[in-house]
């Protein structure tokens with residue numbers, strides 16, 4: 001098979017090499033005594049050569065290859081731990097996905113194809129030219145180092161300016177994106193002109209770079225044409241002498257001239273591709289680095305028990321975020337979340353409450369200690385199973401473009417409309433969804449932008465409830481819900497008696513009924529008990545309520 005492909009490639013590569021030769025043959029035949037058979041066979045060979053020169057079919061392979069690399073890279077990226085995304089800039093990831101994969105595709109398919117083809121063609125042309133006139137061939141080859149040098153200098157400058165132009169264009173796009181996504185802030189601060197100016201400034205930078213790049217190209221083209229012209233003058237002069245002395249025919253000279261212009265092009269291509277391939281090696285290295293990267297938080301657990309109570313134990317956790325390894329956020333943190341009970345985490349801002357939730361979702365791995373579910377380490381559970389059993393509703397509900405139905409059933413392949421509606425009812429979302437013209441098929445827009453924050457939040461709650469999780473985490477969800485929605489959601493949650501419920505709340509009124517209230521401060525459990533116990537103790541929970549009351553944040557005290 002590989003021999004067949006190799007033979008086909010050689011035919012493809014070498015086909016167009018013979019076109020100038022047969023062109024010369026045709027001229028000689030027409031110039032001498034006309035012989036129909038010879039004329040027809042020269043034309044036939046020319047046609048065959050043209051047919052074999054359609055190597056451009058390989059372009060289809062490039063597109064398919066690049067797509068596969070992109071999909072593989074995207075798959076590898078989505079498997080990385082959350083800490084990875086916090087330490088790498090989004091721009092870098094998108095650049096890997098778009099620019100580097102394209103460069104790689106071009107290198108592997110197009111460049112290798114063109115390099116091989118041009119190399120074979122160049123060697124073939126030189127031998128055919130030698131055959132026509134070795135003296136003229138040496139004359140022509142003297143031009144090669146000059147052409148190579150000019151091409152090399154040009155490629156270096158051109159690529160440097162092209163990269164700078166791409167960066168500058170990215171900055172201009174970034175300015176436009178920022179202004180469009182923050183258009184409300186722009187309007188309310190009356191900074192439309194300032195934003196336009198910022199965009200204009202960045203576009204001007206791009207324009208200057210582009211002008212510089214075009215000038216370099218113009219100078220290069222001029223230099224190239226002048227060298228080519230000088231060479232052609234020499235060649236015609238000596239060619240005429242050789243024809244006179246009978247060393248070659250007119251047809252031979254025509255073939256030679258055609259080869260000479262092709263040879264110049266081939267040498268320029270070889271120099272360019274070589275430089276381009278060196279660049280692409282760097283890009284490919286970065287792509288492979290991500291493709292081969294093993295996530296720091298392993299997802300190789302296998303446990304999928306039939307019965308799960310959802311009892312969670314945080315055992316002596318010490319944790320610092322990968323982006324700030326020197327700042328310990330949780331210190332010797334221990335806590336039990338009992339099945340069928342509601343636990344509320346309260347405390348001042350920035351003390352580690354949401355961090356507990358992130359660890360429970362296995363976004364990060366604690367440096368010390370472990371989290372157990374039903375006495376088994378969280379990491380021993382199957383990744384899919386774990387995320388079906390532990391569901392989270394966050395402060396900022398994130399929806400994806402698509403219908404409401406798609407968003408509620410997000411990640412569940414076999415979810416019926418009845419189940420979706422049941423979850424939406426519990427989340428007090430069903431009524432507002434039914435009032436929409438297309439009901440559950442209504443598009444939510446990019447990031448759910450066509451819905452209000454409360455509506456987005458209720459859909460996010462339905463998305464968590466439809467999974468019937470054993471452990472449900474609500475991270476400060478009540479701030480965007482009105483009192484009616486909040487009551488209905490609480491009633492719905494009360495109807496799941498075996499569920500482990502973890503609630504993070506700033507509005508302390510909402511968690512008074514919790515089975516256990518835990519005050520988190522300085523990354524530790526400072527106090528724990530029921531509302532009444534903690535009020536009687538007059539400790540940090542009591543003081544927190546007092547503080548919120550005096551600040552007017554908790555009017556329902």
Ligand SMILES: Nc1ncnc2c1ncn2[C@@H]1O[C@H](COP(=O)(O)OP(=O)(O)OP(=O)(O)O)[C@@H](O)[C@H]1O
Nearest residue numbers: 086321323324329348349350351352353354355356
């Ligand atoms: N991804 C992160 N990388 C680095 N530090 C972080 C990260 N997320 C949070 N932190 C820091 O960790 C500490 C605890 O944050 P956390 O979000 O857990 O607090 P919190 O108690 O939930 O606050 P809030 O009530 O305001 O949500 C804070 O000092 C915060 O700045």
